[in-house]
Amino acid sequence: NAGVTQTPKFRVLKTGQSMTLLCAQDMNHEYMYWYRQDPGMGLRLIHYSVGEGTTAKGEVPDGYNVSRLKKQNFLLGLESAAPSQTSVYFCASSYLRTYTEAFFGQGTRLTVV
Amino acid sequence: KNEVEQSPQNLTAQEGEFITINCSYSVGISALHWLQQHPGGGIVSLFMLSSGKKKHGRLIATINIQEKHSSLHITASHPRDSAVYICAASNYGGSQGNLIFGKGTKLSVKP
Numbered sequence: 001n002a003g004v005t006q007t008p009k010f011r012v013l014k015t016g017q018s019m020t021l022l023c024a025q026d027m028n029h030e031y032m033y034w035y036r037q038d039p040g041m042g043l044r045l046i047h048y049s050v051g052e053g054t055t056a057k058g059e060v061p062d063g064y065n066v067s068r069l070k071k072q073n074f075l076l077g078l079e080s081a082a083p084s085q086t087s088v089y090f091c092a093s094s095y096l097r098t099y100t101e102a103f104f105g106q107g108t109r110l111t112v113v
Numbered sequence: 114k115n116e117v118e119q120s121p122q123n124l125t126a127q128e129g130e131f132i133t134i135n136c137s138y139s140v141g142i143s144a145l146h147w148l149q150q151h152p153g154g155g156i157v158s159l160f161m162l163s164s165g166k167k168k169h170g171r172l173i174a175t176i177n178i179q180e181k182h183s184s185l186h187i188t189a190s191h192p193r194d195s196a197v198y199i200c201a202a203s204n205y206g207g208s209q210g211n212l213i214f215g216k217g218t219k220l221s222v223k224p
Contacts, residue, residue: 033212042117042199042214090156102146102201102212106155 002026006091006105013081013112021076021108023091029103031094032074033058034066036087037107043090049074081112116140119200119215126222132187134218136200145183146212147174148199156199159185190222 004025013019023032030051035043045058047066055066063085065077074093078085091105117138126132136145147159160167160174162183167174171190176183187194200215 040216042115042216043201043212044214045212092156101158101161103158104148104156 004091004093004103004105006089006108008108009106010109011111013078013110015081015083015112017081018077018079019081019110020078021089021091021110023074023076023093023105024072025074025091025093025103026072027093027095027103028071029093029095030071031096032068033092033094033102034064034074034076035090035092036060037090038087046076046089081110083112086110086112115215116204116213117200117202117215119198119218121218122216124218124220126190126220128191128222128224130190130222132190132194132220132222134185134198134200134220136183136185136215138181138183138200138202138213140202140204140213142202142204144203145176146201146203147183147185148201150197150199150217152196159198187220192222192224195221 007022033048034046037043044060046064049055049068052071067075089108092102094100094102120135144161144163146161148156149159150156162176171188173186197217197219199217201212204213
């Protein structure tokens with residue numbers, strides 16, 4: 001099994017450009033999450049989804065949008081990238097919200113110049 | 114105050130040493146997770162526990178629910194154990210997704 005796959009792994013954007021990060025999981029998990037990881041800070045939740053067709057805001061949602069049209073995919077969009085969005089982005093999935101193991105992707109390193 | 118606190122932030126050890134990383138949390142939890150992140154790599158789940166102790170190879174994780182404290186131990190440490198170790202709490206009844214993360218402990222094991 002591939003587990004959780006993120007694409008792309010690296011990207012450099014100019015300020016104001018848009019892009020979409022794709023997260024795909026093959027474990028039939030209901031819950032999917034997007035986090036960002038910045039130096040000196042713990043992972044912070046951007047948006048999450050509790051099932052196909054549903055999304056919800058996390059701790060730091062501003063500047064991001066998400067969609068979950070298919071159960072296996074969770075897309076994170078940046079409509080107008082800003083340097084403050086330079087970060088490493090991680091997608092994760094889990095079968096249930098609590099007391100289940102979370103599986104993480106390999107991360108996407110995004111630089112906005 | 115962060116809801117999940119780890120100590121130490123950085124740890125350097127010699128190969129073969131016994132290592133302990135600590136995690137304290139202030140929220141009610143349904144489970145406590147220990148994760149490993151190698152430099153430039155993804156995040157891997159090591160343990161998920163809600164009571165007692167779990168062991169996998171040279172890694173041992175313990176949790177004391179009353180004291181809201183968990184520890185990750187590495188016996189006979191090896192340079193390949195060098196990584197960032199992250200503690201995360203599944204917030205019981207929380208609405209903000211699944212996990213609340215500590216800032217991580219960067220471990221470097223010297224040969």
